[in-house]
Amino acid sequence: MSLDATLNDWTKLRQTHPLPGSHPDLKWAMAIDLDACTGCNACVVACYAENNLPVVGKEKFAAGQAMHWMRIERYWNEADENAPEQGAQFLPMMCQQCEAAPCETVCPVGATNHTNDGLNSQVYNRCIGSRYCSANCPYKVRYFNWYNYPEQVKAWPEPLPMQLNPDLTVRTKGVMEKCTFCVQRLTDAKNNARTEGRPIRDGEVTTACAQACPTSAITFGNLSDAHSQVAQKWRLQRVELDKDKQLKDIDGSHPGLRGYRIFEDLRPYPSVMYLERVRDTQA
Amino acid sequence: MNSVTQAKDKDIREDLSWSQINRDVLASLERPRATYWVLFALAFAVFLVGLGCEAYQYDTGLGVSGMNNPDVWGLYIATFIFWIGMSHSGTLLSAILHIIHADWRKPIYRFAEAMTTFSLMTAGLFVAVHLGRLWEIYYALPYPNERWTWPNFQSPLLWDAMAIFTYLSSSILFLYVGAIPDFAICRDYATGWRKTFYGKLALGWMGTDRQWRNFRVSYLVIACFLIPLAVSVHSIVASDFAMSQQPGWHITSFPPYFVAGALYSGCAAIITLFIILRHVFRFEEYMTLPILDKTARLTFAIAMVWTYLNCIEYATVWYGDSEVAKETLMQRATGPYSVYWWAMNFLGSVLPFTLIFKKVRANLSAMMVISLLLNLGMWLERWMIVTPTFSHGYYPWTWNHSFFPSLVQWGIVFGSFGWFGMLFMLFCKLVPSVSMYEVKEMVFHRKLARLHASQA
Numbered sequence: 190m191s192l193d194a195t196l197n198d199w200t201k202l203r204q205t206h207p208l209p210g211s212h213p214d215l216k217w218a219m220a221i222d223l224d225a226c227t228g229c230n231a232c233v234v235a236c237y238a239e240n241n242l243p244v245v246g247k248e249k250f251a252a253g254q255a256m257h258w259m260r261i262e263r264y265w266n267e268a269d270e271n272a273p274e275q276g277a278q279f280l281p282m283m284c285q286q287c288e289a290a291p292c293e294t295v296c297p298v299g300a301t302n303h304t305n306d307g308l309n310s311q312v313y314n315r316c317i318g319s320r321y322c323s324a325n326c327p328y329k330v331r332y333f334n335w336y337n338y339p340e341q342v343k344a345w346p347e348p349l350p351m352q353l354n355p356d357l358t359v360r361t362k363g364v365m366e367k368c369t370f371c372v373q374r375l376t377d378a379k380n381n382a383r384t385e386g387r388p389i390r391d392g393e394v395t396t397a398c399a400q401a402c403p404t405s406a407i408t409f410g411n412l413s414d415a416h417s418q419v420a421q422k423w424r425l426q427r428v429e430l431d432k433d434k435q436l437k438d439i440d441g442s443h444p445g446l447r448g449y450r451i452f453e454d455l456r457p458y459p460s461v462m463y464l465e466r467v468r469d470t471q472a
Numbered sequence: 473m474n475s476v477t478q479a480k481d482k483d484i485r486e487d488l489s490w491s492q493i494n495r496d497v498l499a500s501l502e503r504p505r506a507t508y509w510v511l512f513a514l515a516f517a518v519f520l521v522g523l524g525c526e527a528y529q530y531d532t533g534l535g536v537s538g539m540n541n542p543d544v545w546g547l548y549i550a551t552f553i554f555w556i557g558m559s560h561s562g563t564l565l566s567a568i569l570h571i572i573h574a575d576w577r578k579p580i581y582r583f584a585e586a587m588t589t590f591s592l593m594t595a596g597l598f599v600a601v602h603l604g605r606l607w608e609i610y611y612a613l614p615y616p617n618e619r620w621t622w623p624n625f626q627s628p629l630l631w632d633a634m635a636i637f638t639y640l641s642s643s644i645l646f647l648y649v650g651a652i653p654d655f656a657i658c659r660d661y662a663t664g665w666r667k668t669f670y671g672k673l674a675l676g677w678m679g680t681d682r683q684w685r686n687f688r689v690s691y692l693v694i695a696c697f698l699i700p701l702a703v704s705v706h707s708i709v710a711s712d713f714a715m716s717q718q719p720g721w722h723i724t725s726f727p728p729y730f731v732a733g734a735l736y737s738g739c740a741a742i743i744t745l746f747i748i749l750r751h752v753f754r755f756e757e758y759m760t761l762p763i764l765d766k767t768a769r770l771t772f773a774i775a776m777v778w779t780y781l782n783c784i785e786y787a788t789v790w791y792g793d794s795e796v797a798k799e800t801l802m803q804r805a806t807g808p809y810s811v812y813w814w815a816m817n818f819l820g821s822v823l824p825f826t827l828i829f830k831k832v833r834a835n836l837s838a839m840m841v842i843s844l845l846l847n848l849g850m851w852l853e854r855w856m857i858v859t860p861t862f863s864h865g866y867y868p869w870t871w872n873h874s875f876f877p878s879l880v881q882w883g884i885v886f887g888s889f890g891w892f893g894m895l896f897m898l899f900c901k902l903v904p905s906v907s908m909y910e911v912k913e914m915v916f917h918r919k920l921a922r923l924h925a926s927q928a
Contacts (some may be wrong), residue, residue: 231795253540262869282869291479291717296634296668298611299624315621317611318534318604320544321629324862325716329542329870333604335535362533452866 192206193240212459213286215379215389216307216430216460217370218412220422220448221281223466226261226408228279233259235401236283238352239371243344249335256332258368259283276343278364278466280409281398283370284309284330288430292322300347300365305378307412308370308458316364323365327452330367337362370409371396391417412460423448428462483576483762486919490912497654497904497911498661500753508752508897515893522887525880526601534604538878542870543862547877548602550855551885553730554737555595555892556636556709557850561738562588563643566650567695568744575917576766579758583749583900584742590895591741592640594888599633601884603897628711635708639701646694652677652687653909706734709896713857719797720804721859721861725788727782737850739771743843745896747836749905758906761834768833771846775824782821782853796866803864804856808873813856819849842866 236242236259243256263277277409290309293301300315312374323331338344339359344354355357356373360366378394391410399407410419412430423429426448427436433456437446450458482529502529529536562584563638569577600606622834623630656677659670686828707727714726746767750759768867789801804813805823823845826832833839 240864249535252538253542253875254535255541260869264868280869294626295628296624297627297629299621299627315611316605317608319629320604321627321712323544325539325718327717327866329865329867332541333544334533336533337541341532361605363606365604398926402860454868 209261210214210308211431212305214413214415215305216412217286217375218307218410218419218423218460218462219370219396220408220419220426220462220464222406222408222464223278223280223313224464226279226281226402226466227264228261228402229403230261231401231403232281232398233257235397236368239338239354239397240369241353243338243342243359245344246338246339246343249342254335254380256366258330258332258360258366274411280463282328282330283285283329283398283461284370285457285461286368286370287457287459289456289458291325291327291455291457295321295325297321306375308372308375309367310372311367311368311369313358313360313364313367318365320364322363324382327455328456331365332367333365334360334362386413422464423462426462426464429470430458430460475917480614481762482918483766484579484759484911484914484918486915486922488757488779488911488915493736493908493911493915494657494661495907496754496757498658498904500755500905501658503903504901505752505754508901510786511748512894512897515890515897518890519887519894520890521885522890523885525887528603529740529790529880529884530606532538534602537881537884537918538876539881540701540872542865542867542872542874543603543859543875545858545862546875546886547855547858547881548598548859551851551888552595552598552602553709553857554851555591555598555888556706557730557734557737557739557854558847559588559590559595559639559738560645560702560731561742562586562591562732563698564735564738565742566646567698567702570695571692575914578914579617579760580742580746580763580767581910582647582651582903582907583745583896585643585752586899586903587738587741587745587906588643589640589647590899592636592643593838593895595893596636596640597888597891601712601739607648622924626842628708628715631708632712635701635705639698639705640699642694646698648673649687649691649694650907651903653679654904654907656906657908706731709715709774713830718861718865719794719798720789721857722738722797723788725781725784727783729778732774733850733853736774737847739774740843740846740850743767743771743839744847747840747843750836751899753900753905755906758911764836764839765830765833768827768839770857771843772824772827775820775846776825779821779824782817800861800864804860807860807861807864809856809863812852813860816849816852816856819845820853823849857885 198354214419236257237244240258242258245255260282262282264279264280265277286307286309288301288303288307290301293303293309297319298315298317300312300317302312303312304310318333320333323329323333334343339350354373356377374394374396378389382389382393389411391414396407396410399409406420408422410417412420412423414420426446427443428448428450429435433453435449435453437449438444438453447467449465450462452459528613533678537548547751565577565584566581569581600609603609612630615621652675655670656673656740659667659674662670707730710726710730713721714723716722743764745759746759746764749755786801789797804810823842826838826842832842859875863875865871
């Protein structure tokens with residue numbers, strides 16, 4: 190890009206991330222229907238089991254040092270008198286795999302990077318634990334290994350090490366970790382597809398949380414595959430990956446649109462779309 | 473200059489003989505008051521406490537610091553900024569005042585420059601201490617390796633590391649070059665191992681015309697090189713915050729605000745060390761009350777600049793009208809950290825007004841207390857930048873208003889003061905903390921000026 194073009198089109202230069210169509214074949218994404226979520230925490234348990242997350246114990250949990258890559262947040266609308274009947278609003282929150290991730294640019298050693306299938310990867314071996322990524326993450330979904338959990342906290346007393354997932358590591362003291370969209374499963378699926386010389390089929394691979402969800406609130410798949418479930422959901426909701434304002438925000442005359450992404454105005458371009466809960470306001 | 477000026481109003485006595493200057497300053501290398509050893513022992517003990525805490529944290533993991541998911545930085549980064557800030561006034565005194573020919577800096581710039589170097593070394597420790605995997609710290613260095621993995625040049629943290637390293641190496645060079653003529657004096661008076669030691673440091677200085685000419689040029693060049701570095705270092709530290717996306721940090725005025733805060737705490741620290749050195753080394757003839765007065769006035773001016781920029785910070789948050797940023801600001805003023813926040817504003821902006829009074833400026837014990845309190849205020853400022861944003865950021869689910877650093881964290885923070893004090897005291901015992909040759913110049917120039925005035 191010449192200097193003139195740069196100066197004339199400065200805003201474009203700053204806003205071209207993510208480039209439209211930057212993932213022509215494969216872009217992992219999610220859609221979470223909050224109307225279907227019952228807050229049962231099955232996804233959290235599945236995540237613990239799949240990803241070798243240490244259970245840190247009561248004291249450390251109370252001290253804010255828990256390692257739940259996925260968490261179910263509960264919100265009550267205090268002003269709403271019907272709130273007790275309607276119950277809490279649940280929000281499953283995990284790494285949003287942002288396309289313009291605030292965590293990636295700030296890592297001093299480049300331990301967190303963007304993969305070409307649209308994941309925000311964390312390289313444990315490279316991480317030196319400066320925690321700048323967590324400081325800059327607006328969602329606060331990055332979890333730091335404050336201790337050596339197997340040794341010091343005895344997170345997996347015998348014979349529990351036998352149930353650890355062999356497809357990924359137990360992370361060491363002093364590195365940052367976070368939801369990977371179960372990257373070990375994704376790699377496996379990609380390898381199988383490549384071996385058989387075919388594209389990845391929709392539904393062939395899913396994350397542990399989506400698999401465990403009893404109400405199928407979580408849809409996971411390839412956003413670049415127009416026929417995948419997740420791509421259809423995004424399209425139905427008119428949510429586009431590379432936009433920082435969706436039709437729902439621009440034009441309020443579409444009551445059927447429920448899809449939104451969290452902190453869209455900060456422009457991290459997250460890969461997780463949430464579907465608003467439908468409230469019966471007459472109740 | 474008015475020849476009838478009272479002697480006590482002068483920066484330095486004009487009848488000081490050169491041999492007396494040599495004698496007085498060289499005595500500081502040999503026979504300090506007993507207070508010196510008390511202070512040194514105290515600093516060493518505090519350092520050991522910090523070392524113990526760090527060893528425990530290194531062995532166990534950063535969890536013992538009490539940090540948690542939103543509050544990932546805590547006191548380490550706050551104290552890191554504090555020490556980086558402390559380092560700035562050394563350069564202000566030694567380089568900026570050198571260039572504008574303010575000669576009253578001459579008796580006090582050497583120790584201020586040493587303060588720069590040692591507080592940078594202390595700040596560097598905090599970068600290491602706060603890392604989860606200290607043993608992999610070399611990943612942050614851009615060294616060639618077979619995998620061609622480089623550090624991330626986009627990260628302000630990396631700019632930080634480079635800026636600090638450049639500033640540290642340049643200020644060590646500046647400190648050393650500026651001391652070469654003094655090392656030669658030490659060499660000429662010393663015996664035994666000291667003769668070899670200072671002889672090596674003096675690099676064969678004979679005081680010839682050619683040497684002086686080269687010396688002047690190199691000193692000036694390094695001074696000019698150092699000034700933009702000093703400004704850049706703290707601007708880059710400010711970028712760590714300003715370049716991030718978090719409410720309370722994402723503020724364009726942060727770099728000048730940080731630089732002003734740095735000069736402010738540095739000047740206050742110079743006053744503290746001025747009073748300590750004056751006592752322990754019997755430097756009453758050199759570190760005189762008029763010089764203290766000038767330093768105090770400089771501190772007051774910088775305090776007002778800082779206050780202005782501090783108000784700018786609040787005003788821009790308000791004017792920017794970002795709901796989250798405003799809430800974080802209100803949280804600072806009314807939330808669990810409000811005591812510290814108001815204390816920081818009081819100590820930083822109201823307390824310096826005591827420096828208006830000449831009586832206060834001339835009172836050593838009052839100045840000691842005030843300078844320490846000003847620095848406490850500046851330390852609180854850094855803490856109030858780092859922690860409240862973590863405890864009340866964008867994401868309501870992670871709001872954590874009960875965060876308080878653990879004893880291990882406090883221990884390491886206190887230990888850093890011991891480490892700094894220990895290095896500084898050691899330096900003052902080994903290197904003349906008053907620049908002999910420049911004090912002689914100062915006396916000579918003032919004598920000459922008075923002579924001209926009386927002839928006219």
